[in-house]
Amino acid sequence: MGTAKILQLSLSRCDIWVGEDFSQHPELSALLQDDQTESLILYPSENSQPLSSVALKYDQLATENKHLCLILLDGTWKKAYKMWQMSSNLHSLSCVALPSHLQGNYRIRKAPTEQHLSTVEAGFHALSTIEPQVDFSPLLTAFTNMVDFQISQMPEGIFERNYNT
Numbered sequence: 001m002g003t004a005k006i007l008q009l010s011l012s013r014c015d016i017w018v019g020e021d022f023s024q025h026p027e028l029s030a031l032l033q034d035d036q037t038e039s040l041i042l043y044p045s046e047n048s049q050p051l052s053s054v055a056l057k058y059d060q061l062a063t064e065n066k067h068l069c070l071i072l073l074d075g076t077w078k079k080a081y082k083m084w085q086m087s088s089n090l091h092s093l094s095c096v097a098l099p100s101h102l103q104g105n106y107r108i109r110k111a112p113t114e115q116h117l118s119t120v121e122a123g124f125h126a127l128s129t130i131e132p133q134v135d136f137s138p139l140l141t142a143f144t145n146m147v148d149f150q151i152s153q154m155p156e157g158i159f160e161r162n163y164n165t
């Protein structure tokens with residue numbers, strides 16, 4: 001469904017690159033080599049640190065006139081895992097994770113647990129953690145409106161049969 005597109009349309013600085021293996025991706029490689037940018041990946045690995053620990057780092061980077069780049073992998077969990085495995089240039093980045101208590105609202109998709117979030121939901125929570133003084137709620141409003149619209153376009157009873165189990 002491409003909820004990363006909501007991030008791209010809503011944020012002044014958001015790039016989307018399509019593919020599976022980003023090891024040789026020229027723009028990503030340039031970004032990862034930029035001394036003025038610290039890149040992190042939002043990925044729940046066993047070595048992930050809490051995203052809340054990044055908020056303090058963000059303030060420090062700003063005083064040094066540097067940028068923080070947060071990379072999100074947009075796809076199903078299986079696809080995101082494949083992207084992670086294939087993109088060896090991401091493996092040297094610090095991984096950060098969202099709190100485990102968050103619950104997604106992607107009602108038109110079945111997820112393994114309620115804690116599985118869409119990319120836009122993950123982006124919302126990440127940005128709200130890093131920059132708590134900024135109101136990122138329009139991201140969730142756009143997402144909720146998209147989901148509600150898609151449900152309204154389904155033939156009567158389809159949503160209830162397929163998603164309310």
